[in-house]
Amino acid sequence: MSTQLPKQTEEASESETESDVPSRGDERRAERRRRAANRREQRQAEEAERAAADEDTIELRVFRYDPDVEEKQEPRFDTFHVPFEKGMTVLDALMYARDTYDSSLTFRHSCRQAVCGSDAMFVNGGQKLACKTQIGELDEPIRVEPLPHAEVRKDLVVDMEHFYDQMEAVEPYFQTNEYPDGELEEQRQSRENREKVKMSTRCIWCGACMSSCNVAAGDNEYLGPAAINKAYRFAMDEREGEDVKQKRLEIIEQEHGVWRCQTQFSCTEVCPKDIPLTEHIQELKREAVKNNLKFW
Amino acid sequence: MSQSYNRGLIEDFSRWREFEAGMWAWIFHKFTGWVLIGYLFTHIAVLSTAIPASGAETAVLQAGNDVYTQTIVSLEGLLLVRILEVGLLAVAVFHMLNGTRLLLVDLGIGLDSQDKSFYASLILTGAITVASVPTFIAGAF
Numbered sequence: 001m002s003t004q005l006p007k008q009t010e011e012a013s014e015s016e017t018e019s020d021v022p023s024r025g026d027e028r029r030a031e032r033r034r035r036a037a038n039r040r041e042q043r044q045a046e047e048a049e050r051a052a053a054d055e056d057t058i059e060l061r062v063f064r065y066d067p068d069v070e071e072k073q074e075p076r077f078d079t080f081h082v083p084f085e086k087g088m089t090v091l092d093a094l095m096y097a098r099d100t101y102d103s104s105l106t107f108r109h110s111c112r113q114a115v116c117g118s119d120a121m122f123v124n125g126g127q128k129l130a131c132k133t134q135i136g137e138l139d140e141p142i143r144v145e146p147l148p149h150a151e152v153r154k155d156l157v158v159d160m161e162h163f164y165d166q167m168e169a170v171e172p173y174f175q176t177n178e179y180p181d182g183e184l185e186e187q188r189q190s191r192e193n194r195e196k197v198k199m200s201t202r203c204i205w206c207g208a209c210m211s212s213c214n215v216a217a218g219d220n221e222y223l224g225p226a227a228i229n230k231a232y233r234f235a236m237d238e239r240e241g242e243d244v245k246q247k248r249l250e251i252i253e254q255e256h257g258v259w260r261c262q263t264q265f266s267c268t269e270v271c272p273k274d275i276p277l278t279e280h281i282q283e284l285k286r287e288a289v290k291n292n293l294k295f296w
Numbered sequence: 297m298s299q300s301y302n303r304g305l306i307e308d309f310s311r312w313r314e315f316e317a318g319m320w321a322w323i324f325h326k327f328t329g330w331v332l333i334g335y336l337f338t339h340i341a342v343l344s345t346a347i348p349a350s351g352a353e354t355a356v357l358q359a360g361n362d363v364y365t366q367t368i369v370s371l372e373g374l375l376l377v378r379i380l381e382v383g384l385l386a387v388a389v390f391h392m393l394n395g396t397r398l399l400l401v402d403l404g405i406g407l408d409s410q411d412k413s414f415y416a417s418l419i420l421t422g423a424i425t426v427a428s429v430p431t432f433i434a435g436a437f
Contacts, residue, residue: 125314148311151304159304214319263401265318265410278318279407286404 044101048081056084059141060093062105066154077143078102084135090144091119091130094156107156114272117204120211121156122147127208129272147211163207166224170231170251178241187239200233200280202273209267209277221256225267225277228258232280235287246291253288261285317411321394328391335384342367381432386425393417 060080066072080097082088091109098105108118112131119130122145124138135142150158180187209225210216216224223231234240235248252258258281267277315323349357349364356362360369371377397413400406406413 122311125312145311148313149303214322262322263318263398263410264322265316269316269318276407278401278410279404282402282404282407285402 047100057081058084058088058093058135060097061141061143062094062097062156063143063145064105064155065152066104066106068154078105079141086136088135089131090121090123090128090133090135090138090142093135093142094130094144106154115204117206120147120206120208120272121145122211127212127270129206129208132272147207149211149217150207158207160207162220163205163210163224163226166210166222166227167205167230169223170227170234170248172227172230172234174234174237174240175244176240177243178239189237189239193236193238197233197236199275200229200236202275203229203233204273206272208270208272212266212270214264214266215260215262219256219260222260223252223257225261225271225281228252228261228281228284229275229277232284235284249288249291252284253291258284258288317414321397321410321414321417324390325394325398328387328394331384331387332391335387342371378433382425382429385428385432386421389424390417390421393420 058081060082061077062080063075064072064078065075080093080101082093082096085092091112094105094107095109098107107121107130109131110116110118114129114132117129120127121130122128122143123130123133124143127147130144144156146152146156146158150160150162152158174187176187203226205226207226209229213222213225216222231248231252235245235252240248261278261281263278263282265278268275268279271277345367346364349362352362357365360366394414394417397410397417400413401410
Protein backbone atom coordinates (compact mmCIF):
# COMPACT_ATOMS: atom_id res chain seq x y z
CA MET A 1 0.00 0.00 0.00
CA SER A 2 2.55 2.55 1.09
CA THR A 3 4.83 1.86 -1.91
CA GLN A 4 2.13 3.10 -4.28
CA LEU A 5 1.67 6.40 -2.50
CA PRO A 6 4.47 8.47 -4.11
CA LYS A 7 3.32 7.47 -7.62
CA GLN A 8 -0.18 8.74 -6.96
CA THR A 9 1.18 12.04 -5.74
CA GLU A 10 3.16 12.52 -8.95
CA GLU A 11 0.19 11.75 -11.15
CA ALA A 12 -2.01 14.11 -9.23
CA SER A 13 0.42 17.01 -9.41
CA GLU A 14 1.06 16.41 -13.13
CA SER A 15 -2.60 16.49 -14.08
CA GLU A 16 -3.04 19.63 -12.02
CA THR A 17 -0.20 21.50 -13.73
CA GLU A 18 -1.68 20.62 -17.12
CA SER A 19 -5.17 21.89 -16.43
CA ASP A 20 -4.38 24.85 -14.19
CA VAL A 21 -2.91 28.23 -15.05
CA PRO A 22 0.31 28.90 -13.09
CA SER A 23 -1.17 32.02 -11.47
CA ARG A 24 -3.65 29.81 -9.69
CA GLY A 25 -0.85 28.54 -7.46
CA ASP A 26 -2.68 29.05 -4.22
CA GLU A 27 -5.71 27.13 -5.32
CA ARG A 28 -3.56 24.30 -6.57
CA ARG A 29 -1.63 24.07 -3.35
CA ALA A 30 -4.85 24.01 -1.36
CA GLU A 31 -6.16 21.27 -3.61
CA ARG A 32 -2.98 19.28 -3.18
CA ARG A 33 -3.12 19.73 0.56
CA ARG A 34 -6.70 18.55 0.63
CA ARG A 35 -5.83 15.45 -1.35
CA ALA A 36 -2.83 14.72 0.86
CA ALA A 37 -5.04 15.01 3.91
CA ASN A 38 -7.55 12.65 2.34
CA ARG A 39 -4.84 10.15 1.56
CA ARG A 40 -3.43 10.44 5.07
CA GLU A 41 -6.84 9.85 6.56
CA GLN A 42 -7.39 6.88 4.32
CA ARG A 43 -4.02 5.42 5.18
CA GLN A 44 -4.61 5.95 8.90
CA ALA A 45 -8.01 4.30 8.68
CA GLU A 46 -6.47 1.33 6.89
CA GLU A 47 -3.65 1.09 9.39
CA ALA A 48 -6.09 1.26 12.28
CA GLU A 49 -8.27 -1.39 10.68
CA ARG A 50 -5.33 -3.66 10.11
CA ALA A 51 -4.03 -3.13 13.64
CA ALA A 52 -7.46 -3.78 15.12
CA ALA A 53 -7.80 -6.97 13.07
CA ASP A 54 -4.33 -8.10 14.06
CA GLU A 55 -4.36 -10.61 16.91
CA ASP A 56 -1.51 -9.14 18.87
CA THR A 57 -2.41 -5.49 19.24
CA ILE A 58 -2.62 -3.38 22.32
CA GLU A 59 -5.13 -0.68 23.05
CA LEU A 60 -3.56 2.61 24.04
CA ARG A 61 -5.73 5.37 25.48
CA VAL A 62 -3.79 8.59 25.36
CA PHE A 63 -4.70 11.88 27.00
CA ARG A 64 -5.00 14.71 24.46
CA TYR A 65 -5.18 18.42 25.07
CA ASP A 66 -3.96 21.38 23.09
CA PRO A 67 -4.69 24.89 24.37
CA ASP A 68 -3.65 26.48 21.06
CA VAL A 69 -6.28 24.77 18.91
CA GLU A 70 -9.84 25.67 19.77
CA GLU A 71 -11.31 22.25 19.01
CA LYS A 72 -8.71 20.53 21.17
CA GLN A 73 -9.05 22.66 24.28
CA GLU A 74 -11.40 20.17 25.85
CA PRO A 75 -9.32 17.33 27.33
CA ARG A 76 -10.11 13.99 25.73
CA PHE A 77 -8.74 10.49 25.28
CA ASP A 78 -7.69 9.12 21.90
CA THR A 79 -7.56 5.39 21.34
CA PHE A 80 -4.73 3.89 19.32
CA HIS A 81 -4.29 0.25 18.35
CA VAL A 82 -0.63 -0.62 18.25
CA PRO A 83 0.78 -3.96 17.07
CA PHE A 84 2.55 -5.59 19.97
CA GLU A 85 6.14 -6.65 19.75
CA LYS A 86 8.05 -8.52 22.40
CA GLY A 87 9.95 -6.13 24.63
CA MET A 88 7.84 -3.15 23.61
CA THR A 89 7.78 -0.25 26.02
CA VAL A 90 5.09 2.37 26.52
CA LEU A 91 7.35 4.87 24.76
CA ASP A 92 7.71 2.54 21.75
CA ALA A 93 3.93 2.27 21.54
CA LEU A 94 3.52 6.03 21.78
CA MET A 95 6.09 6.58 19.05
CA TYR A 96 4.33 4.07 16.83
CA ALA A 97 1.02 5.83 17.41
CA ARG A 98 2.58 9.20 16.62
CA ASP A 99 4.40 8.05 13.49
CA THR A 100 1.51 6.00 12.12
CA TYR A 101 -1.72 7.65 13.15
CA ASP A 102 -1.36 11.16 14.48
CA SER A 103 1.77 13.24 14.06
CA SER A 104 0.37 15.89 16.41
CA LEU A 105 0.63 13.54 19.40
CA THR A 106 3.12 15.33 21.65
CA PHE A 107 5.39 13.88 24.31
CA ARG A 108 8.97 14.35 25.49
CA HIS A 109 11.57 11.71 24.89
CA SER A 110 15.22 11.61 24.08
CA CYS A 111 17.59 8.79 25.03
CA ARG A 112 14.99 6.01 25.29
CA GLN A 113 17.11 4.20 27.87
CA ALA A 114 16.04 5.66 31.22
CA VAL A 115 18.91 8.12 31.48
CA CYS A 116 17.64 11.48 30.23
CA GLY A 117 14.51 11.53 32.39
CA SER A 118 12.30 13.22 29.79
CA ASP A 119 9.44 10.76 29.54
CA ALA A 120 7.94 10.41 32.99
CA MET A 121 4.21 9.87 32.50
CA PHE A 122 1.12 8.72 34.34
CA VAL A 123 0.55 5.20 33.06
CA ASN A 124 -2.38 3.12 34.36
CA GLY A 125 -2.63 5.16 37.53
CA GLY A 126 1.04 5.40 38.43
CA GLN A 127 4.02 7.59 37.59
CA LYS A 128 6.25 5.62 35.25
CA LEU A 129 9.18 6.24 32.97
CA ALA A 130 7.64 5.39 29.59
CA CYS A 131 10.87 4.04 28.09
CA LYS A 132 11.38 1.69 31.04
CA THR A 133 7.83 0.37 31.34
CA GLN A 134 7.13 -2.88 29.53
CA ILE A 135 3.78 -3.11 27.76
CA GLY A 136 3.60 -6.80 28.64
CA GLU A 137 3.44 -5.98 32.35
CA LEU A 138 0.47 -3.63 32.05
CA ASP A 139 -3.26 -4.27 31.99
CA GLU A 140 -5.15 -3.21 28.89
CA PRO A 141 -6.33 -0.74 27.82
CA ILE A 142 -3.24 1.21 28.75
CA ARG A 143 -4.07 4.72 29.91
CA VAL A 144 -1.34 7.26 29.29
CA GLU A 145 -1.73 10.69 30.90
CA PRO A 146 0.58 13.59 31.68
CA LEU A 147 2.12 13.78 35.17
CA PRO A 148 -0.41 14.87 37.80
CA HIS A 149 0.05 18.07 39.83
CA ALA A 150 1.74 19.95 37.03
CA GLU A 151 0.38 22.28 34.40
CA VAL A 152 -0.21 20.51 31.11
CA ARG A 153 1.29 22.33 28.14
CA LYS A 154 0.10 19.95 25.44
CA ASP A 155 -0.94 16.30 25.36
CA LEU A 156 1.61 14.52 27.58
CA VAL A 157 3.94 17.47 28.07
CA VAL A 158 3.84 19.20 31.45
CA ASP A 159 5.51 22.34 32.75
CA MET A 160 8.54 21.22 34.78
CA GLU A 161 9.62 24.71 35.84
CA HIS A 162 8.44 24.40 39.43
CA PHE A 163 10.23 21.07 39.81
CA TYR A 164 13.48 22.56 38.52
CA ASP A 165 13.08 25.54 40.87
CA GLN A 166 12.82 23.19 43.83
CA MET A 167 15.86 21.23 42.64
CA GLU A 168 17.91 24.40 42.34
CA ALA A 169 16.76 25.60 45.78
CA VAL A 170 18.98 22.99 47.46
CA GLU A 171 22.08 24.11 45.52
CA PRO A 172 22.68 20.81 43.74
CA TYR A 173 26.38 21.24 43.09
CA PHE A 174 29.57 20.44 44.95
CA GLN A 175 30.96 23.25 47.06
CA THR A 176 33.61 23.31 49.71
CA ASN A 177 36.04 25.60 51.45
CA GLU A 178 38.26 22.80 52.68
CA TYR A 179 41.14 21.81 50.50
CA PRO A 180 42.99 18.50 50.43
CA ASP A 181 46.21 18.13 52.39
CA GLY A 182 49.62 17.94 50.83
CA GLU A 183 50.12 17.92 47.12
CA LEU A 184 46.77 16.43 46.21
CA GLU A 185 44.82 18.59 43.80
CA GLU A 186 41.70 16.45 43.58
CA GLN A 187 39.05 15.96 46.25
CA ARG A 188 39.31 12.31 47.17
CA GLN A 189 36.32 10.41 48.45
CA SER A 190 36.53 7.30 50.58
CA ARG A 191 34.94 4.14 49.24
CA GLU A 192 32.55 3.94 52.20
CA ASN A 193 31.38 7.49 51.62
CA ARG A 194 30.87 6.85 47.94
CA GLU A 195 28.75 3.80 48.80
CA LYS A 196 26.66 5.94 51.14
CA VAL A 197 25.72 8.50 48.49
CA LYS A 198 25.71 6.05 45.57
CA MET A 199 21.97 5.56 45.23
CA SER A 200 21.22 9.26 45.63
CA THR A 201 23.49 10.13 42.69
CA ARG A 202 21.28 8.12 40.35
CA CYS A 203 18.57 10.78 40.10
CA ILE A 204 17.69 11.68 36.50
CA TRP A 205 15.38 14.64 37.31
CA CYS A 206 12.33 13.01 35.73
CA GLY A 207 9.92 14.44 38.32
CA ALA A 208 7.97 11.21 38.88
CA CYS A 209 8.46 11.34 42.66
CA MET A 210 7.39 14.97 42.93
CA SER A 211 4.24 14.18 40.94
CA SER A 212 3.41 11.16 43.10
CA CYS A 213 3.86 12.99 46.39
CA ASN A 214 0.57 13.81 48.05
CA VAL A 215 2.18 16.39 50.31
CA ALA A 216 3.91 18.19 47.44
CA ALA A 217 0.54 18.36 45.70
CA GLY A 218 -0.94 20.32 48.58
CA ASP A 219 2.11 22.44 49.35
CA ASN A 220 3.97 24.13 46.53
CA GLU A 221 6.71 25.32 48.87
CA TYR A 222 7.63 21.79 49.89
CA LEU A 223 11.02 20.90 48.44
CA GLY A 224 9.81 17.50 47.33
CA PRO A 225 11.52 14.10 47.32
CA ALA A 226 13.88 14.72 44.40
CA ALA A 227 15.27 17.96 45.79
CA ILE A 228 15.71 16.50 49.26
CA ASN A 229 17.47 13.51 47.74
CA LYS A 230 19.78 15.91 45.94
CA ALA A 231 20.43 17.70 49.23
CA TYR A 232 21.17 14.32 50.81
CA ARG A 233 23.69 13.52 48.10
CA PHE A 234 25.75 16.57 49.01
CA ALA A 235 25.05 16.81 52.74
CA MET A 236 26.33 13.26 53.17
CA ASP A 237 29.39 13.88 51.04
CA GLU A 238 32.27 14.12 53.51
CA ARG A 239 34.44 16.12 51.15
CA GLU A 240 32.28 19.21 51.51
CA GLY A 241 33.36 19.85 55.11
CA GLU A 242 31.50 21.07 58.20
CA ASP A 243 30.72 24.65 57.15
CA VAL A 244 28.98 23.66 53.96
CA LYS A 245 27.15 20.79 55.64
CA GLN A 246 25.82 23.28 58.20
CA LYS A 247 24.58 25.49 55.39
CA ARG A 248 22.92 22.52 53.68
CA LEU A 249 21.20 21.42 56.87
CA GLU A 250 19.78 24.91 57.28
CA ILE A 251 18.11 24.58 53.88
CA ILE A 252 16.89 21.06 54.62
CA GLU A 253 15.40 21.72 58.05
CA GLN A 254 13.24 24.66 57.01
CA GLU A 255 9.51 24.48 57.62
CA HIS A 256 8.87 23.27 54.09
CA GLY A 257 11.93 21.06 53.99
CA VAL A 258 12.23 17.51 55.28
CA TRP A 259 9.55 17.94 57.95
CA ARG A 260 6.73 18.00 55.42
CA CYS A 261 7.37 14.36 54.52
CA GLN A 262 4.72 12.06 56.00
CA THR A 263 6.35 8.78 54.90
CA GLN A 264 3.71 7.70 52.43
CA PHE A 265 6.45 5.96 50.42
CA SER A 266 4.82 7.03 47.14
CA CYS A 267 8.07 8.54 45.84
CA THR A 268 10.08 5.44 46.70
CA GLU A 269 7.53 3.26 44.91
CA VAL A 270 7.51 5.25 41.68
CA CYS A 271 11.21 6.13 41.38
CA PRO A 272 12.40 4.57 38.10
CA LYS A 273 15.98 4.47 39.36
CA ASP A 274 15.02 2.71 42.63
CA ILE A 275 16.40 5.46 44.85
CA PRO A 276 15.31 4.87 48.48
CA LEU A 277 13.94 8.41 48.72
CA THR A 278 12.00 7.99 51.96
CA GLU A 279 15.03 6.46 53.62
CA HIS A 280 17.13 9.46 52.62
CA ILE A 281 14.51 11.93 53.80
CA GLN A 282 14.23 10.12 57.13
CA GLU A 283 17.98 10.12 57.57
CA LEU A 284 18.10 13.87 56.93
CA LYS A 285 15.34 14.34 59.52
CA ARG A 286 17.51 12.57 62.06
CA GLU A 287 20.53 14.61 60.98
CA ALA A 288 18.52 17.79 61.46
CA VAL A 289 17.44 16.72 64.95
CA LYS A 290 20.98 15.75 65.92
CA ASN A 291 22.19 19.08 64.63
CA ASN A 292 19.87 21.06 66.87
CA LEU A 293 19.61 18.84 69.94
CA LYS A 294 21.93 19.94 72.73
CA PHE A 295 22.00 18.36 76.18
CA TRP A 296 24.19 20.95 77.88
CA MET B 297 -1.62 23.64 55.38
CA SER B 298 -3.22 22.04 52.39
CA GLN B 299 -4.00 24.61 49.74
CA SER B 300 -5.31 24.59 46.24
CA TYR B 301 -3.01 25.81 43.53
CA ASN B 302 -3.71 26.98 40.06
CA ARG B 303 -1.80 24.51 37.98
CA GLY B 304 -3.72 25.16 34.82
CA LEU B 305 -6.93 23.70 33.47
CA ILE B 306 -5.88 20.07 33.66
CA GLU B 307 -5.22 20.01 37.40
CA ASP B 308 -8.94 19.43 38.01
CA PHE B 309 -9.08 16.59 35.52
CA SER B 310 -10.18 13.59 37.53
CA ARG B 311 -7.81 10.68 37.49
CA TRP B 312 -7.79 7.27 38.97
CA ARG B 313 -4.62 6.65 40.89
CA GLU B 314 -3.25 3.37 42.15
CA PHE B 315 -2.25 3.45 45.81
CA GLU B 316 0.64 1.44 47.20
CA ALA B 317 0.90 0.01 50.72
CA GLY B 318 2.54 3.09 52.23
CA MET B 319 -0.21 5.33 50.95
CA TRP B 320 -2.97 3.08 52.32
CA ALA B 321 -1.19 2.99 55.66
CA TRP B 322 -1.14 6.79 55.71
CA ILE B 323 -4.84 7.04 54.83
CA PHE B 324 -5.87 4.46 57.44
CA HIS B 325 -3.68 6.06 60.05
CA LYS B 326 -5.23 9.46 59.41
CA PHE B 327 -8.76 8.03 59.42
CA THR B 328 -8.28 6.01 62.63
CA GLY B 329 -6.67 9.05 64.25
CA TRP B 330 -9.75 11.19 63.59
CA VAL B 331 -12.05 8.42 64.81
CA LEU B 332 -10.07 8.16 68.05
CA ILE B 333 -10.25 11.93 68.58
CA GLY B 334 -14.02 11.77 68.03
CA TYR B 335 -14.28 8.89 70.49
CA LEU B 336 -12.23 10.80 73.06
CA PHE B 337 -14.95 13.46 73.33
CA THR B 338 -17.84 10.99 73.69
CA HIS B 339 -15.69 9.13 76.21
CA ILE B 340 -15.27 12.32 78.26
CA ALA B 341 -19.01 13.02 78.03
CA VAL B 342 -19.93 9.55 79.30
CA LEU B 343 -17.35 9.56 82.09
CA SER B 344 -18.51 13.04 83.20
CA THR B 345 -21.72 11.49 84.49
CA ALA B 346 -19.57 10.07 87.31
CA ILE B 347 -19.24 13.59 88.75
CA PRO B 348 -22.90 13.95 89.84
CA ALA B 349 -22.98 10.23 90.67
CA SER B 350 -20.14 10.66 93.19
CA GLY B 351 -22.43 12.81 95.36
CA ALA B 352 -25.09 10.10 95.57
CA GLU B 353 -25.88 8.16 98.75
CA THR B 354 -24.15 4.84 99.45
CA ALA B 355 -27.39 2.92 99.27
CA VAL B 356 -28.19 4.37 95.85
CA LEU B 357 -24.71 3.49 94.62
CA GLN B 358 -24.95 -0.05 95.94
CA ALA B 359 -28.32 -0.52 94.30
CA GLY B 360 -26.84 0.78 91.02
CA ASN B 361 -29.37 3.57 90.66
CA ASP B 362 -26.92 6.47 90.23
CA VAL B 363 -26.55 8.47 87.00
CA TYR B 364 -23.22 6.92 86.00
CA THR B 365 -24.27 3.30 86.34
CA GLN B 366 -27.58 4.01 84.65
CA THR B 367 -25.82 5.69 81.72
CA ILE B 368 -23.40 2.82 81.25
CA VAL B 369 -26.08 0.17 81.56
CA SER B 370 -28.40 1.86 79.10
CA LEU B 371 -25.58 2.42 76.60
CA GLU B 372 -24.39 -1.17 76.85
CA GLY B 373 -27.97 -2.31 76.34
CA LEU B 374 -27.93 -0.90 72.80
CA LEU B 375 -26.86 -3.33 70.10
CA LEU B 376 -25.38 -0.48 68.04
CA VAL B 377 -23.05 0.49 70.89
CA ARG B 378 -21.87 -3.11 71.24
CA ILE B 379 -21.01 -3.26 67.54
CA LEU B 380 -19.37 0.17 67.60
CA GLU B 381 -17.19 -1.03 70.47
CA VAL B 382 -15.78 -3.77 68.26
CA GLY B 383 -15.08 -1.13 65.60
CA LEU B 384 -13.44 1.10 68.17
CA LEU B 385 -11.13 -1.70 69.22
CA ALA B 386 -10.20 -2.37 65.60
CA VAL B 387 -9.47 1.31 65.02
CA ALA B 388 -7.42 1.64 68.19
CA VAL B 389 -5.42 -1.54 67.56
CA PHE B 390 -4.62 -0.54 63.99
CA HIS B 391 -3.59 2.95 65.08
CA MET B 392 -1.27 1.48 67.71
CA LEU B 393 0.32 -1.10 65.44
CA ASN B 394 0.78 1.30 62.54
CA GLY B 395 2.09 3.87 65.01
CA THR B 396 4.77 1.38 65.99
CA ARG B 397 5.50 0.84 62.33
CA LEU B 398 5.87 4.59 61.81
CA LEU B 399 8.17 4.75 64.82
CA LEU B 400 10.43 2.19 63.17
CA VAL B 401 10.24 4.13 59.90
CA ASP B 402 11.28 7.30 61.73
CA LEU B 403 14.21 5.45 63.25
CA GLY B 404 15.18 4.20 59.82
CA ILE B 405 14.70 0.55 60.75
CA GLY B 406 13.43 -1.89 58.12
CA LEU B 407 12.35 0.65 55.51
CA ASP B 408 12.63 -1.99 52.82
CA SER B 409 9.88 -4.03 54.45
CA GLN B 410 7.57 -1.16 55.35
CA ASP B 411 4.83 -2.62 53.12
CA LYS B 412 5.10 -6.01 54.84
CA SER B 413 4.83 -4.43 58.28
CA PHE B 414 1.70 -2.60 57.10
CA TYR B 415 0.12 -5.86 55.95
CA ALA B 416 1.19 -7.49 59.22
CA SER B 417 -0.48 -4.77 61.26
CA LEU B 418 -3.65 -5.17 59.16
CA ILE B 419 -3.74 -8.94 59.70
CA LEU B 420 -3.00 -8.59 63.41
CA THR B 421 -5.76 -5.98 63.74
CA GLY B 422 -8.18 -8.35 62.04
CA ALA B 423 -7.20 -11.26 64.30
CA ILE B 424 -7.51 -9.24 67.51
CA THR B 425 -10.85 -7.79 66.40
CA VAL B 426 -12.29 -11.21 65.61
CA ALA B 427 -11.02 -12.56 68.92
CA SER B 428 -12.71 -9.70 70.77
CA VAL B 429 -16.14 -10.25 69.24
CA PRO B 430 -17.36 -12.84 71.83
CA THR B 431 -16.39 -10.51 74.69
CA PHE B 432 -18.11 -7.43 73.27
CA ILE B 433 -21.18 -9.00 71.77
CA ALA B 434 -21.93 -11.53 74.59
CA GLY B 435 -25.56 -11.28 75.63
CA ALA B 436 -26.38 -8.54 73.13
CA PHE B 437 -28.66 -10.68 70.99
